[in-house]
Amino acid sequence: MTNAAGAAPKPLLVERKHLTFAAPPEEMVLDCGARLGPITLAYETLGELNPKRTNAILILHAFSGDSHVAGYLHEGDERPGWWDNMVGPGKPVDTNRYFVICANILGGCAGSTGPSSTNPATGKPYGLSFPMVTIKDMVRAQKHLIDHLGITKLMSLIGGSVGGMQVLRWCADYPAMVGSAIPLATTARHSAQAIAFNEVARQAIMADPEWNNGDYYAGAGPTHGLAVARMIGHVTYLSDESMREKFGRRLHRSALSFDFTGDFQVESYLHHQGKKFVNRFDANSLLYITKAADYFDLERGGGNLLVNEALADVPFLVVSFTSDWLYPTYQSRDIVSALKKNGSDVSFCEIEAQWGHDAFLMPNKRLDGLISGFLDRVYHEHCL
Amino acid sequence: MRFDLQVIASWIEPGSRVLDLGCGNGDLLEYLKKHKQVIGTGIEFSEEKAARCIERGLTVLQGDFRQEVRDYPEGRFDVVVLSQTLQQISDPKELLIDLLWIGKRVIVSFPNFAHWSARLQILFTGMAPITDQLPYEWYNTPNIRVISIKDFKRFLRLFGVRTVREMAINTHHHDYKGTIVRSFKNLRATYGIMMLERVT
Numbered sequence: 136m137t138n139a140a141g142a143a144p145k146p147l148l149v150e151r152k153h154l155t156f157a158a159p160p161e162e163m164v165l166d167c168g169a170r171l172g173p174i175t176l177a178y179e180t181l182g183e184l185n186p187k188r189t190n191a192i193l194i195l196h197a198f199s200g201d202s203h204v205a206g207y208l209h210e211g212d213e214r215p216g217w218w219d220n221m222v223g224p225g226k227p228v229d230t231n232r233y234f235v236i237c238a239n240i241l242g243g244c245a246g247s248t249g250p251s252s253t254n255p256a257t258g259k260p261y262g263l264s265f266p267m268v269t270i271k272d273m274v275r276a277q278k279h280l281i282d283h284l285g286i287t288k289l290m291s292l293i294g295g296s297v298g299g300m301q302v303l304r305w306c307a308d309y310p311a312m313v314g315s316a317i318p319l320a321t322t323a324r325h326s327a328q329a330i331a332f333n334e335v336a337r338q339a340i341m342a343d344p345e346w347n348n349g350d351y352y353a354g355a356g357p358t359h360g361l362a363v364a365r366m367i368g369h370v371t372y373l374s375d376e377s378m379r380e381k382f383g384r385r386l387h388r389s390a391l392s393f394d395f396t397g398d399f400q401v402e403s404y405l406h407h408q409g410k411k412f413v414n415r416f417d418a419n420s421l422l423y424i425t426k427a428a429d430y431f432d433l434e435r436g437g438g439n440l441l442v443n444e445a446l447a448d449v450p451f452l453v454v455s456f457t458s459d460w461l462y463p464t465y466q467s468r469d470i471v472s473a474l475k476k477n478g479s480d481v482s483f484c485e486i487e488a489q490w491g492h493d494a495f496l497m498p499n500k501r502l503d504g505l506i507s508g509f510l511d512r513v514y515h516e517h518c519l
Numbered sequence: 520m521r522f523d524l525q526v527i528a529s530w531i532e533p534g535s536r537v538l539d540l541g542c543g544n545g546d547l548l549e550y551l552k553k554h555k556q557v558i559g560t561g562i563e564f565s566e567e568k569a570a571r572c573i574e575r576g577l578t579v580l581q582g583d584f585r586q587e588v589r590d591y592p593e594g595r596f597d598v599v600v601l602s603q604t605l606q607q608i609s610d611p612k613e614l615l616i617d618l619l620w621i622g623k624r625v626i627v628s629f630p631n632f633a634h635w636s637a638r639l640q641i642l643f644t645g646m647a648p649i650t651d652q653l654p655y656e657w658y659n660t661p662n663i664r665v666i667s668i669k670d671f672k673r674f675l676r677l678f679g680v681r682t683v684r685e686m687a688i689n690t691h692h693h694d695y696k697g698t699i700v701r702s703f704k705n706l707r708a709t710y711g712i713m714m715l716e717r718v719t
Contacts, residue, residue: 452573468582471590472590475590476590476591478591478595480560480578481578481580482573482577482578482579482580483569483580483582484566484570484573485566485581486566486570501566501570504570504573504574505570505573505574508573508575509573509576511576512576515576
């Protein structure tokens, strides 16, 4: 890309920052009853907070994401953040206008406190002594960060998949801090099918002898189990149609091997994704985060936590994708239906897309238009 | 904006909560928001049109409004608008009951099947009429109900629905121009527009 002068624009540089809080004896009390502290959250910000502090957007990443949502971490960095097509100057989430915040989730492994962090009580990594965290706990930790930044009300919260669950949890727990919300490709309660795939992924890790009950940080760890878990994940992110189009029955070698080394392109794709993941993700984090997603249910106890008068004037944009079978459209419609009971200002669109659950991260003009149009309205009606 | 929508817009009080069923590209909602500070919501079946509405900053749900109207609480809207769609509904009576539940008032516009041009066609050709307002053949029409202004008024009387306002107009399918018909309405008007209210 070049600008008007013909020179390549300077890459947008972002810095990873850290906030530490809940130091003993003020530890955070978790849903499971355990106390955890100190807690560190890694986060990045883009754009400028306006003097009235009304233009802040919190982006919540999905299960394997991190705080690096957009831009580059240093000169010469070749890989931009995970949602660089959506977030940046002049992009749908326009950092010339909005102040964007993204933090690595509690329990993660990209700078925030999680099972691979050092337990200050023992000087060793937590491993399985890390307490079980829930989506609610993740959101509770994020609230510390938002308070720390001096923001009393977020203009919007945006997140897909597990990030969308956090968006909904924010709405349920801190409605007064929510200016508007965009839950994408997500659900208000994890389905049996989604739990089933997560359980298979966890079993793949725990069946690897290198897992060693979560105590593996001195060595390479359960690399094989983690790769298999990621392969299972990838199957659920795609769709029949996208796999047919992307791979079909094409071979990745010239003839059938007549052994088990893998013949098909779809196999080598999954092997590649698994291997890549092992280099950047912690197996215990996968166990904890998938469990948090499985526990997520805003309808536990009969009522729906989204049916809340405090949300009556909060604009919502709910989006699903036709080929997403991990969080199918009916689950988004359930969210819409609960919000309508408050008479909430709720927009909904089911985007025709063949890429399965992954579609929310793929460049998509329709999604761009929806998000930029919605944010533009919220900005003009509520933030000026 | 279509002439029937102009009439409908003129009936809506400033600042009302409005639900527009089958809102298309959102022209009525946009107009009401801009000129009458209305808090509007639309329901639209087509992904493309619903998305265009959201991009323009309107609140719109993509979906089948027959399903979507069911979740709103009683009296949620001051006005529910159903324009040029009643003739395509398989259960119009049940729909009107649902709409009078979620809305304090309902504005309905529909093509008048008893317009003289349709009557003449049946009389002289002996075939199903094809008019500007109902431009389809019998085998491809989405319009499964034939309604005249007289039929509709009889229906309202029968089911105890009060008519707050009514107007008969002469306009084309998509035209922004039209005239108000004051006499021999069921013969001379191409569209009927009525504002209804539940009798409580």
